[in-house]
Amino acid sequence: VSRTAAAAEICADPEPGGSDRGSGAAWACSEEAELVERLRAGDEGAFAELVERFHPAMVRMALSRVRSRAVAEEVAQEAWIGLLRGIHAFEGRSTLRSWLFRIVLNRAISTGVHERKHLAVADEELEHRDGRFGRDGWWVTPPTHWADEVLDRITAPSLAARVHQVIAELPPGQQAVVTLRDVEGLSSAEVCEILDISEGNQRVLLHRARTRIRTALEREVLL
Amino acid sequence: VKIRRPRSRRAAHDVTCREAVALVTAYLDGALGLVDHHKVQQHLGECPHCTEHLRQIRATIEIAGRVDPEDLDPGARSDLIALYRRWRSDGDLC
Numbered sequence: 001v002s003r004t005a006a007a008a009e010i011c012a013d014p015e016p017g018g019s020d021r022g023s024g025a026a027w028a029c030s031e032e033a034e035l036v037e038r039l040r041a042g043d044e045g046a047f048a049e050l051v052e053r054f055h056p057a058m059v060r061m062a063l064s065r066v067r068s069r070a071v072a073e074e075v076a077q078e079a080w081i082g083l084l085r086g087i088h089a090f091e092g093r094s095t096l097r098s099w100l101f102r103i104v105l106n107r108a109i110s111t112g113v114h115e116r117k118h119l120a121v122a123d124e125e126l127e128h129r130d131g132r133f134g135r136d137g138w139w140v141t142p143p144t145h146w147a148d149e150v151l152d153r154i155t156a157p158s159l160a161a162r163v164h165q166v167i168a169e170l171p172p173g174q175q176a177v178v179t180l181r182d183v184e185g186l187s188s189a190e191v192c193e194i195l196d197i198s199e200g201n202q203r204v205l206l207h208r209a210r211t212r213i214r215t216a217l218e219r220e221v222l223l
Numbered sequence: 224v225k226i227r228r229p230r231s232r233r234a235a236h237d238v239t240c241r242e243a244v245a246l247v248t249a250y251l252d253g254a255l256g257l258v259d260h261h262k263v264q265q266h267l268g269e270c271p272h273c274t275e276h277l278r279q280i281r282a283t284i285e286i287a288g289r290v291d292p293e294d295l296d297p298g299a300r301s302d303l304i305a306l307y308r309r310w311r312s313d314g315d316l317c
Binding site: 015016056077080132133136137139143145147148151154159182185188203206207218 | 252
């Protein structure tokens with residue numbers, strides 16, 4: 001999947017009215033049917049391709065629900081077994097990757113180390129308590145300009161590492177949503193389906209996650 | 224810091240900076256209704272601070288997309304391929 005295409009999509013002007021296309025949607029459409037067919041035909045290469053593409057993300061996904069990396073690896077491995085068992089019955093009502101992530105999540109939850117039935121939307125970091133704004137809703141402390149600097153340093157490993165670390169420290173719901181949306185490039189519809197949450201809830205979690213990452217980046221850049 | 228405020232705050236648009244920041248995720252998803260979307264857009268056109276904030280959120284998304292899917296551990300890869308081969312030969316596992 002092309003990350004450049006993802007970036008181009010993110011940078012395009014948004015359009016109103018629910019243009020809900022995940023940046024990875026192109027991947028899903030063009031390659032998925034073919035991969036499913038190859039898997040059904042017993043093509044090991046197709047399995048290896050999927051493993052290469054999704055296993056690390058699946059482990060990360062499981063880590064939002066279980067405590068240890070070893071358990072997360074086990075959960076992801078069980079999910080692959082689930083995929084192999086289910087591939088002949090897979091009807092393509094969802095995308096292959098949302099199905100796969102959904103299996104991971106179900107396994108991780110039933111492993112249940114710190115299971116939560118629903119993703120909690122904690123009442124925190126609400127903008128009305130945000131000291132950056134005055135009572136009238138205008139900036140009291142406007143943001144220092146650093147977006148360009150970050151884009152110039154976009155390939156700097158320290159920034160990516162910092163973002164990776166912040167994501168790993170987010171509460172499970174925020175971590176799952178931002179990983180699927182911004183790291184993996186899934187659409188909001190896919191993410192809602194995988195996590196079984198409403199679009200609004202998904203957006204709140206994404207907003208909070210991005211807000212935290214932005215703040216961490218700001219500290220990193222202005223340090 | 225002296226903040227340059229849009230001249231006709233209420234007349235030009237109904238969106239405050241706090242609201243524009245709160246709506247940024249919905250805005251980027253194209254999930255706002257037509258009217259709200261244009262209000263936010265109009266606010267952004269007038270407010271350099273919120274525009275910078277939006278650019279920072281976009282930079283944040285951009286970097287998150289580059290958090291490299293860490294390379295697959297060769298051990299994990301060979302375990303999974305072995306698992307696949309067992310699956311193919313036995314027809315079932317566990």
